[in-house]
């Protein structure tokens with residue numbers, strides 16, 4: 648479920664907007680300088696290997712990258728693997744990487760081919776929790792304070808666009824703000 652929940656940055660209980668309408672989500676994000684778009688969804692993306700996915704989305708990727716600004720385009724994917732006794736630790740480790748507030752020197756551009764993840768954008772006096780699902784493209788502008796929650800059971804496939812090979816490296820603010828906001832699991836469970 649694609650969802651946008653806008654909250655006051657100093658009070659997560661102060662919910663200003665909650666919508667699942669893609670057009671409303673795009674408009675609200677655009678007001679904050681954030682690009683959101685929908686691309687068509689490939690059936691059974693989870694069962695499709697990464698090279699085939701990249702080939703499938705080549706036209707959209709080429710259009711997005713018409714300027715050639717993104718030099719490194721790849722796929723990040725994580726799926727539950729309950730047969731692996733290490734899976735809970737792998738999941739927790741992956742989830743913990745970007746759960747604290749940080750920013751990047753370049754735009755963080757992600758297309759979700761499948762699955763779910765939530766970007767929390769801390770812009771001015773608001774936090775915009777944006778739950779992305781398969782078909783959603785989100786571009787977090789360079790320098791924007793944010794964090795990312797993939798949930799307690801990470802499951803997504805995302806095409807990533809980088810200008811530099813290490814564009815994913817985060818500059819962490821040390822602010823504990825993310826702890827005061829509903830997790831992805833909680834956002835999805837809320838009525």
Ligand SMILES: [Fe+2]
Nearest residue numbers: 745751755817
């Ligand atoms: Fe990030």
